[in-house]
Amino acid sequence: MDNIKCLILGSDANAYYMARCYHEAYNKKAHLIGTRELSFTKYTNILTIEYKPLWDELEFVKALNLYATNNKDYKILVISTNETYSEFLASNKDKLKDNLIFANQDSKVLHTLTNKELFYKTYEGKGLVFPSTYYLDVLKDNKIPNMKYPIVIKPANVVIYNHLSFEGKNKIYKVNDKEECERIISIIKKSGYDDRLILQEFIPGDDSYLYDAVCYVGKDKKVKLLSFAEIGIQERTRSMVGNAACLINGLNLYNGPVKEMRESIIKFMEELGMNGFYEFDMKYDYRDNTFKVLEINARQGRCSYYLTPMGANLVEVLMDDLVLNKKLEYRELNQKVLLSFVPKNIIKKYVVNKEFIREALGMWGSRVSPMIYKKDTSIKRFLMLRKRLWHYNKEYKNSYWEE
Numbered sequence: 001m002d003n004i005k006c007l008i009l010g011s012d013a014n015a016y017y018m019a020r021c022y023h024e025a026y027n028k029k030a031h032l033i034g035t036r037e038l039s040f041t042k043y044t045n046i047l048t049i050e051y052k053p054l055w056d057e058l059e060f061v062k063a064l065n066l067y068a069t070n071n072k073d074y075k076i077l078v079i080s081t082n083e084t085y086s087e088f089l090a091s092n093k094d095k096l097k098d099n100l101i102f103a104n105q106d107s108k109v110l111h112t113l114t115n116k117e118l119f120y121k122t123y124e125g126k127g128l129v130f131p132s133t134y135y136l137d138v139l140k141d142n143k144i145p146n147m148k149y150p151i152v153i154k155p156a157n158v159v160i161y162n163h164l165s166f167e168g169k170n171k172i173y174k175v176n177d178k179e180e181c182e183r184i185i186s187i188i189k190k191s192g193y194d195d196r197l198i199l200q201e202f203i204p205g206d207d208s209y210l211y212d213a214v215c216y217v218g219k220d221k222k223v224k225l226l227s228f229a230e231i232g233i234q235e236r237t238r239s240m241v242g243n244a245a246c247l248i249n250g251l252n253l254y255n256g257p258v259k260e261m262r263e264s265i266i267k268f269m270e271e272l273g274m275n276g277f278y279e280f281d282m283k284y285d286y287r288d289n290t291f292k293v294l295e296i297n298a299r300q301g302r303c304s305y306y307l308t309p310m311g312a313n314l315v316e317v318l319m320d321d322l323v324l325n326k327k328l329e330y331r332e333l334n335q336k337v338l339l340s341f342v343p344k345n346i347i348k349k350y351v352v353n354k355e356f357i358r359e360a361l362g363m364w365g366s367r368v369s370p371m372i373y374k375k376d377t378s379i380k381r382f383l384m385l386r387k388r389l390w391h392y393n394k395e396y397k398n399s400y401w402e403e
Contacts, residue, residue, distance in 0.1 A: 103276030
């Protein structure tokens with residue numbers, strides 16, 4: 001490991017816990033290149049970080065090649081933490097230095113995952129079940145299709161949307177009637193977003209009907225890891241709804257639809273033929289006893305750290321497969337693990353599913369939190385995290401999202 005380094009692209013929660021994974025596995029500091037300073041990677045002593053304009057593709061290539069040149073005697077494992085960086089890596093393979101090593105993803109196939117319209121249209125009937133979905137071009141379509149409310153509105157092109165900033169911006173919107181739908185579409189259009197919007201049926205049920213699966217596909221294009229976790233509650237801020245705040249892996253793994261869904265994920269990913277971590281966001285639809293896939297992230301998700309305490313350290317998996325060329329065997333990650341970003345009182349007060357509350361509180365003493373690492377001893381970071389836990393009370397109390 002003396003001639004190997006780890007470069008993580010990003011400065012958010014995902015980037016922090018991947019640096020933590022590297023530190024836990026090898027007791028070394030990863031180097032991060034981020035676009036801007038975020039609290040998740042401030043005041044920490046387990047990583048080093050610099051800031052570059054990575055949203056610009058030319059600057060992205062320049063920054064990575066400069067790091068590679070400055071560390072030309074090292075093999076460098078490169079880890080992306082968002083869709084933009086993943087697409088830039090995939091589309092610039094021939095322009096990046098040879099000592100930069102990362103998951104092998106085809107740029108055209110990757111685009112069918114990151115663009116939500118292409119995702120639903122490309123993979124409909126390919127073994128996954130999707131919610132009823134309509135597509136609206138904000139520049140051309142003036143008529144809203146007849147739909148049964150409530151519905152969810154989200155951008156088809158998340159790469160473009162993520163670069164916009166405007167008042168009232170949400171990651172996704174839950175809409176209860178046609179008038180509200182028209183208002184939201186107008187706001188998004190005025191922001192400068194010029195692509196299509198996804199108008200999608202809202203699958204009934206509280207947050208505990210949401211599920212998270214993380215799989216790793218090796219260089220041989222075979223699935224090597226697969227988790228399946230039930231979400232108790234999701235984040236509630238405008239930019240974070242859709243991200244799990246608390247989940248438990250290993251619940252209800254062997255009932256019929258879960259077993260079938262796991263098999264569908266493996267079949268889908270191996271037919272897709274790419275390499276790396278992938279996260280499936282799903283919601284169980286009790287009306288027809290199926291899991292509806294909401295999206296697939298072509299990377300580890302914000303909450304994917306829960307694989308590490310099950311013996312699948314995410315960075316170690318990437319290192320073994322991509323850099324050290326070790327043979328990986330398939331593992332189903334079935335261990336019961338509780339992961340929580342939020343404090344206990346939030347779970348007691350805002351989780352709707354009483355059985356999930358009982359399970360979570362019973363496992364609380366062994367819970368994992370991606371942001372809290374005992375070897376990260378910065379006092380400023382400790383105080384920042386305490387403030388963040390306290391701030392969750394305000395976020396949930398004032399949330400725009402309703403169950």
